[in-house]
Amino acid sequence: MDVAAEKKLKWKDALADRLDAGLADEIDAFETQLELRQQDKLDEKVFAETRLRRGVYGQRYDNGQRHDGVAVRAIEFPSSSLTKGPDTAWDAPGMQRIKIPFGGVTPEQLEVLADLAEEYSDGILHVTTRQDFQLHFIHIEDTPDLMRRLGAVGITSREACGNTVRNVTACPIAGVCRDEIFDVTPYSLAMADFLLGHPDAQDFGRKFKVAFSGCAGKACALVNMHDLGFIARERSDENGTRRGFEAWVGGGLGTIPYDAKLFEEFVPVEEILPLAQAIVRVFARLGEKRNRARARIKFLIAKLGLEEFKRLVEEERAVLREDEGWSNWVDGATAEFESEPAGPRGEVGAVADVGAEYGRWARDNVQVQRQQGYSVATVMLPLGDMTSRQARQLADLGSEYANGRLRTTVEQNVVLRWVRDGDLPALYLGLVAAGLAMAGAGTISDITVCPGTDTCKLGIASSRGLTAELSRRLREADDKLDESIRGLHIKVSGCFNSCGQHHIADIGFYGVSRKVAGTTVPHFQVVLGGQWESNGGSYGLAVGAVPSRAIPSVVERLSDAYVTERGDARTFNEFIESIGKKKARALLEDLMPVPTYEDGPEFYSDWGDPREFTMSDLGVGECAGEVVAKTDFDLAEAERQVFDAQVLLDDKDFDGADQTALQSMLEAAKGLVRLENPDPAEDPDSIVSEFRSRFYDTELFFDRFAGGKFAQYLFHRYEQGSGDSSGEQARRVVEEARLFIEAAHACHGRMLEKKAAESQAS
Amino acid sequence: MQALQKIAIKLYARAGTEFAPAELIPLLHGWIQKRSVEGTLIDVADYSHVPDGPGLMLIAYEGVYSFEAGSGAPGLVYSNRRGLEDGDLGSRVKSSMRLALAACEQYGRDADASDGGVFPGSSWELISNDRLLAPATDLTYDELEPVVSKVCEELYGETKFRVARLGGGRERAALRVDVDEPFSPSQLLERLA
Numbered sequence: 036m037d038v039a040a041e042k043k044l045k046w047k048d049a050l051a052d053r054l055d056a057g058l059a060d061e062i063d064a065f066e067t068q069l070e071l072r073q074q075d076k077l078d079e080k081v082f083a084e085t086r087l088r089r090g091v092y093g094q095r096y097d098n099g100q101r102h103d104g105v106a107v108r109a110i111e112f113p114s115s116s117l118t119k120g121p122d123t124a125w126d127a128p129g130m131q132r133i134k135i136p137f138g139g140v141t142p143e144q145l146e147v148l149a150d151l152a153e154e155y156s157d158g159i160l161h162v163t164t165r166q167d168f169q170l171h172f173i174h175i176e177d178t179p180d181l182m183r184r185l186g187a188v189g190i191t192s193r194e195a196c197g198n199t200v201r202n203v204t205a206c207p208i209a210g211v212c213r214d215e216i217f218d219v220t221p222y223s224l225a226m227a228d229f230l231l232g233h234p235d236a237q238d239f240g241r242k243f244k245v246a247f248s249g250c251a252g253k254a255c256a257l258v259n260m261h262d263l264g265f266i267a268r269e270r271s272d273e274n275g276t277r278r279g280f281e282a283w284v285g286g287g288l289g290t291i292p293y294d295a296k297l298f299e300e301f302v303p304v305e306e307i308l309p310l311a312q313a314i315v316r317v318f319a320r321l322g323e324k325r326n327r328a329r330a331r332i333k334f335l336i337a338k339l340g341l342e343e344f345k346r347l348v349e350e351e352r353a354v355l356r357e358d359e360g361w362s363n364w365v366d367g368a369t370a371e372f373e374s375e376p377a378g379p380r381g382e383v384g385a386v387a388d389v390g391a392e393y394g395r396w397a398r399d400n401v402q403v404q405r406q407q408g409y410s411v412a413t414v415m416l417p418l419g420d421m422t423s424r425q426a427r428q429l430a431d432l433g434s435e436y437a438n439g440r441l442r443t444t445v446e447q448n449v450v451l452r453w454v455r456d457g458d459l460p461a462l463y464l465g466l467v468a469a470g471l472a473m474a475g476a477g478t479i480s481d482i483t484v485c486p487g488t489d490t491c492k493l494g495i496a497s498s499r500g501l502t503a504e505l506s507r508r509l510r511e512a513d514d515k516l517d518e519s520i521r522g523l524h525i526k527v528s529g530c531f532n533s534c535g536q537h538h539i540a541d542i543g544f545y546g547v548s549r550k551v552a553g554t555t556v557p558h559f560q561v562v563l564g565g566q567w568e569s570n571g572g573s574y575g576l577a578v579g580a581v582p583s584r585a586i587p588s589v590v591e592r593l594s595d596a597y598v599t600e601r602g603d604a605r606t607f608n609e610f611i612e613s614i615g616k617k618k619a620r621a622l623l624e625d626l627m628p629v630p631t632y633e634d635g636p637e638f639y640s641d642w643g644d645p646r647e648f649t650m651s652d653l654g655v656g657e658c659a660g661e662v663v664a665k666t667d668f669d670l671a672e673a674e675r676q677v678f679d680a681q682v683l684l685d686d687k688d689f690d691g692a693d694q695t696a697l698q699s700m701l702e703a704a705k706g707l708v709r710l711e712n713p714d715p716a717e718d719p720d721s722i723v724s725e726f727r728s729r730f731y732d733t734e735l736f737f738d739r740f741a742g743g744k745f746a747q748y749l750f751h752r753y754e755q756g757s758g759d760s761s762g763e764q765a766r767r768v769v770e771e772a773r774l775f776i777e778a779a780h781a782c783h784g785r786m787l788e789k790k791a792a793e794s795q796a797s
Numbered sequence: 798m799q800a801l802q803k804i805a806i807k808l809y810a811r812a813g814t815e816f817a818p819a820e821l822i823p824l825l826h827g828w829i830q831k832r833s834v835e836g837t838l839i840d841v842a843d844y845s846h847v848p849d850g851p852g853l854m855l856i857a858y859e860g861v862y863s864f865e866a867g868s869g870a871p872g873l874v875y876s877n878r879r880g881l882e883d884g885d886l887g888s889r890v891k892s893s894m895r896l897a898l899a900a901c902e903q904y905g906r907d908a909d910a911s912d913g914g915v916f917p918g919s920s921w922e923l924i925s926n927d928r929l930l931a932p933a934t935d936l937t938y939d940e941l942e943p944v945v946s947k948v949c950e951e952l953y954g955e956t957k958f959r960v961a962r963l964g965g966g967r968e969r970a971a972l973r974v975d976v977d978e979p980f981s982p983s984q985l986l987e988r989l990a
Contacts, residue, residue: 041800470848645823
């Protein structure tokens with residue numbers, strides 16, 4: 036074939052007979068939108084939402100700027116003026132999120148994902164906390180072909196991002212679990228299919244997340260943190276036993292975590308789709324659209340109250356036009372979604388020498404299935420990553436030993452189901468050969484983590500760098516770890532947005548920063564008291580910020596205390612409750628100070644990133660120094676107050692917690708006002724008024740991504756005045772106060788940087 | 798196949814070479830600061846936690862430089878992602894090779910304590926990173942081999958070289974080149990000029 040003819044070769048043509056016609060048209064339309072944007076015939080904001088709805092996401096530095104350790108420098112992309120969204124360079128490589136409903140992936144699909152990672156990405160497949168796959172450093176021009184190749188094996192990236200129904204997650208051992216009521220897989224799949232592209236689910240102010248769990252006690256689907264969650268139930272009466280679901284609504288993590296509310300104790304299976312449809316219609320109709328920060332359904336339910344929300348949903352349900360798609364799948368769903376593999380596999384059984392590590396792997400990574408003679412094997416992926424070569428080997432092992440049944444997990448691993456017990460040694464050896472036999476699945480070294488500063492635009496601290504370090508240390512110490520410690524869960528987010536699910540960990544961390552002597556130092560807030568079990572049953576609270584470099588000592592300190600001082604506490608959560616937040620904080624207080632640069636230069640850079648991005652910030656003028664010192668003092672006082680508020684919350688003094696949290700926000704606001712007015716008034720009215728005029732109206736307080744959202748926390752709470760607080764309200768105000776203070780720290784940092792730059796310029 | 802743009806070149810490092818993250822990460826950030834290698838340099842990606850993975854990567858708009866330290870065969874890979882210049886396949890292979898060699902040369906200047914010996918220049922791979930234009934079929938190999946041989950003649954002159962087929966099946970089509978004597982990256986760069 037000559038070059039001209041080769042240039043006409045397209046995946047579009049090569050896969051024409053393997054792509055669903057509707058999907059092919061959608062991708063063609065997306066490709067046209069790409070061209071229109073390149074010709075500046077499509078608005079960048081419209082295009083941004085369009086690509087997000089196809090899972091095409093931005094990545095760090097896509098604004099064309101990066102601090103290289105010396106200064107912020109422009110990245111000179113070739114198409115310098117073309118954008119793919121506001122402040123997002125067209126040429127900047129981005130991330131492609133790929134939906135995997137209920138985490139179910141076939142060997143054939145895994146192979147295609149491996150090919151795509153090699154040809155378009157960096158050769159790495161990343162499993163997310165929503166059972167998706169993500170590929171990074173993708174060029175936007177490659178995305179239509181990438182989507183076609185996915186579509187040819189039955190995968191879509193449609194509605195993987197944007198204000199849409201995200202990947203429907205489910206327990207990864209559904210169908211083989213010993214504790215489940217019934218297999219939720221067919222129901223999660225039906226929900227995913229039903230809501231994908233549904234006209235009623237296209238006009239949200241924010242995303243909408245759905246999960247299915249087969250039981251209430253375990254964590255597998257984390258229903259409590261979902262917009263809409265289902266827990267399997269059965270109900271018996273004189274007509275027999277019926278399947279249904281407990282339905283939960285309005286949960287979510289994000290900046291402020293909300294517990295899901297019980298919407299209905301029993302929804303018959305044939306009603307789950309119309310119920311979901313009615314809920315998304317109410318959300319689309321009444322949910323906030325302009326203020327992104329309050330646009331999740333949890334805010335709508337909080338505003339309306341659960342009873343009113345239920346009334347509206349029921350009213351909506353009553354007028355929905357009958358849709359055969361609601362129930363035409365239900366009869367088939369009661370059959371086994373995955374039947375027992377047919378026939379013996381041939382030569383199986385004991386393998387002569389599996390090595391000394393096999394026992395450890397089998398202990399941590401293998402669960403016995405409900406079906407006798409079969410097990411589930413978990414492949415633990417470090418930081419959720421595997422190479423394309425490993426993905427192919429895993430596909431082979433899945434075909435050979437798991438009858439092709441693989442699922443991703445919200446812990447960023449992959450499970451192989453239906454492995455014959457006799458095949459486990461051989462599977463293990465296969466995994467060893469693939470570099471995928473790491474033991475420790477589900478233990479303290481199996482840490483959940485978001486991308487953080489590695490690739491996320493919002494990341495503040497290096498969550499992956501920290502996690503790699505913690506995992507390494509914990510694996511090395513595995514033999515010496517007390518059994519009670521091995522079972523703890525650590526989760527790490529690079530910022531307050533909770534993508535690493537830090538609220539539902541025994542020990543959670545989220546990235547923040549602090550100015551120390553004019554220099555930015557990466558820190559993590561330590562979040563304690565969360566519960567992973569019971570579907571993410573309760574949320575932890577921050578007890579204080581610790582420099583990133585001291586976080587390994589935090590884990591050591593807390594786990595030592597748990598082993599030696601746990602007393603009657605059955606869980607870490609109970610232990611933290613028993614000692615109280617004050618003592619928990621006291622355990623860590625000596626780890627909080629930051630040494631001088633001369634004494635600890637490593638504190639001024641992040642894990643796995645040697646850039647001392649703060650060195651150029653040094654040299655703040657002396658005049659500013661005095662003002663800075665007072666503001667620092669105010670912010671430290673605000674931190675103390677918000678911590679006291681948390682202690683009051685633990686003591687169930689909800690009014691006290693609420694008032695103290697408000698006071699802490701006022702203290703932080705006063706500290707900022709002091710930067711512009713060295714002698715601020717002390718009364719709350721004046722503080723709020725002056726903060727509003729000096730920092731909100733001028734947008735000085737605005738975060739690049741969150742805008743003025745954190746200031747609204749102060750205004751909103753202040754306008755409410757005093758009154759009785761419920762536990763949930765008080766908890767929310769305490770969380771909001773914590774975030775307001777973090778934002779005040781960030782604002783303070785920005786102002787110092789600005790002053791330093793002005794000082795240098797003059 | 799002749800229109801192939803996505804070309805990766807892997808230059809093998811001496812056996813046993815380890816690219817320690819603690820040393821290489823600062824070095825690669827330094828390359829971005831000083832613009833030490835060609836391309837629109839964006840960031841450093843650390844995959845050292847993945848067994849036998851791509852190791853440490855320097856991400857550029859045009860392509861990716863990887864320092865693979867896996868147990869199999871350590872080396873530096875330059876994988877082109879965006880269009881190379883027009884011209885025949887041979888000139889595009891040479892472009893990718895030039896970028897890979899330049900990175901090896903830079904590494905030698907910045908970090909190689911073994912007097913330029915980390916990348917002996919005597920073994921390398923060409924990987925076609927496009928399963929549509931260059932699937933791992935006999936036809937692809939048949940077309941690739943003369944192109945690679947011609948590049949080898951330029952690189953190694955009279956020195957005998959061997960070209961072997963790698964990959965195939967599900968793997969990308971790839972060719973491995975070996976010669977019996979070492980050539981420094983600088984020497985090879987000069988010959989490609």
